[in-house]
Amino acid sequence: MSEFVLLSGTAHPVLSAGISRELAIPLGSCTVERFPDGEITVHLDDSVRKKEVFVIQPTSPPVNDHLVELLAFADACRRAAASRIVAVIPYFGYARSDKRGQRRDPIMASTVAALLQVSGVDQVITVDPHSPQIEGCFRIPVDTWSAVDTLALALRGRIPPQTVIVAPDVGAVRLATRYGELLDRSVVVLHKRRESATQTEVTHVVGDVRNRPVVIVDDMISTGGTIGRSIDALLASGARPDIIVVATHGLMLDGARVKLDLPSVREVIVSDSIPQAMDWPAVRVVSIAPLLADAIRRAAGLKPPRTREMTLVAAMAATS
Ligand code: R5P
Numbered sequence: 001m002s003e004f005v006l007l008s009g010t011a012h013p014v015l016s017a018g019i020s021r022e023l024a025i026p027l028g029s030c031t032v033e034r035f036p037d038g039e040i041t042v043h044l045d046d047s048v049r050k051k052e053v054f055v056i057q058p059t060s061p062p063v064n065d066h067l068v069e070l071l072a073f074a075d076a077c078r079r080a081a082a083s084r085i086v087a088v089i090p091y092f093g094y095a096r097s098d099k100r101g102q103r104r105d106p107i108m109a110s111t112v113a114a115l116l117q118v119s120g121v122d123q124v125i126t127v128d129p130h131s132p133q134i135e136g137c138f139r140i141p142v143d144t145w146s147a148v149d150t151l152a153l154a155l156r157g158r159i160p161p162q163t164v165i166v167a168p169d170v171g172a173v174r175l176a177t178r179y180g181e182l183l184d185r186s187v188v189v190l191h192k193r194r195e196s197a198t199q200t201e202v203t204h205v206v207g208d209v210r211n212r213p214v215v216i217v218d219d220m221i222s223t224g225g226t227i228g229r230s231i232d233a234l235l236a237s238g239a240r241p242d243i244i245v246v247a248t249h250g251l252m253l254d255g256a257r258v259k260l261d262l263p264s265v266r267e268v269i270v271s272d273s274i275p276q277a278m279d280w281p282a283v284r285v286v287s288i289a290p291l292l293a294d295a296i297r298r299a300a301g302l303k304p305p306r307t308r309e310m311t312l313v314a315a316m317a318a319t320s
Contacts, residue, residue, distance in 0.1 A: 004300050005048050005082075009057030009073060011066040012275050015090065016056045018289030018318060023296060028053075032069060040065065042072040048082040054125075054296050055085065059093035059112075060274040061251065067093060067112065071119040078120030086123045086299055087116055088292060090273035091220075091249045095130035098137075113137035125295045127273055127288060128219050128248040131171070145295050147248045147271045147288050148175060149308070150315040152182040154269055154286050155215065155244065163213045164188045168230040169200075172218050179217050179246070188214070190230055200226055202233035210238035220249035221270065224256030235264060242266055249273050250283070290314035 007028045008016030020027045029045035055077070057070040070087060077085045097108035109131075116124065117140055125143045135142040165185050167176035169192035180187040188207030192200045216230050227245050235241060241264035250270030257280060260268055270276065271288045290311045297304050306314070 003302065004052040004054060004296075005046075006296075007044070007053060007055045007073060007077075009055060009066065009069050011057050011060055011069070012090070012272075014275060015058070015272055015287075015289060015292075018272075018287055019056060019088075019293050019296065022289050022293030022314070022318075030073075032072075040069050040072055042069065042076045044076050044080060048077055048080050050081065050083045052084040052086070052300060053077045053082045054088050054299070056088040056090075056292075058091035058273055059089055060091050060249075061093075061253065063093035067115070071115055074116065074119035074121045082120075084122045085120050086125060086296075087121045088125045088296065090127050090271075090288065090292060091251075092126045092129045092134070095134050098131040098134050107137075109134040110137040123299060125292070125299060127271070127291070128175070130219050143295060143299060145291055146178070147273070147286070147291065148178045149182065150288060150291055150312055151246050151248065151269055151271060151286055152179055153312050153316060154284065155179075155183060155246065159183065159185070159215060159244065160213055162211075163215060164207065164209055166190065166209070166214050166216045166230065166234065168192060168202075168216055168218050168226050175219060176217050179215070183215075185215070190233060192226065192229075200229060202229050205233055205237045209234055211240055213240045213242040213244075215244045215246060218245075218247045220251055221245070221247045221256055221260070221268070222251045223254045224252070224259035228259030231260075231262065231264065244269065246270075250276055250285075252276075252278060287315055287318035289318055 005028045010032050031043045033041050055073045059067045094108040094112045123141045127145050165176045165180045165187045167173045167189045176187045190202045191204040194200050243265045244267045246269045248271050269284045276285045
């Protein structure tokens with residue numbers, strides 16, 4: 001008998017199956033139903049009484065549906081007397097709403113945190129949230145893991161020595177610094193000015209990119225606007241048209257492919273925190289199932305069966 005119960009919402013069954021394989025624990029049986037009016041309900045087929053339950057659900061698009069489904073899971077587990085409920089949220093939607101942009105704006109990350117807690121969630125596991133400080137929105141433990149080591153491994157030995165790592169905005173400097181350390185490359189920062197919720201403009205390139213291949217790193221690719229404009233600015237500053245884009249979360253919305261499927265872009269590397277079903281040969285998907293399996297083991301108080309290096313090797317093996 002396993003020491004905990006693993007449940008999957010409907011957002012990303014493939015990742016859940018990968019985590020279940022890594023842990024050698026089957027996914028619990030449950031049913032998710034959507035009513036004609038859009039309401040969501042969940043039924044757990046087996047008892048979770050006095051058990052620790054891990055519910056895997058990225059709050060990826062459609063964000064609100066997946067979030068409400070996760071809340072329904074938590075509520076069902078709480079009412080069924082689970083001893084502890086851990087929400088495994090590989091992609092945390094609303095993390096970008098971490099402060100008020102202007103007066104009379106909401107802070108949705110805080111509201112999502114409140115909803116998760118009131119539904120019965122005792123702990124959250126997440127990966128590269130847009131801003132790590134969203135942890136401060138919670139009164140429960142938040143385990144923040146990073147896919148950077150796993151993604152950097154996918155680059156090792158494949159980028160020339162003169163390559164620079166580019167942070168497309170100041171917010172990405174922390175990530176870029178970590179990539180720079182892991183790959184032993186220097187970091188260049190772009191200064192981005194936000195024109196509206198969807199429009200940004202690169203005003204300065206801080207660092208030398210002339211005749212250098214570049215790796216642009218970010219926490220997410222949403223519409224591709226940030227990366228697309230970064231590519232334009234880098235090429236205008238003399239960067240070599242040999243660009244790799246790396247992001248933890250590949251939302252790939254609204255024409256992102258049109259902005260990034262360019263002759264100058266050699267590869268786009270993303271994790272599988274969000275389902276990736278695109279027929280786009282330049283996209284390489286690196287699995288974070290081994291990382292999340294280790295996160296779950298640790299949260300369950302079990303001894304991780306492998307070292308960090310072994311987890312990275314497992315990630316590569318699980319990668320398409
Ligand atoms: C913004 O600060 C984030 O780190 C990403 O750069 C941004 O959200 C990506 O969105 P898009 O692909 O729509 O530009």
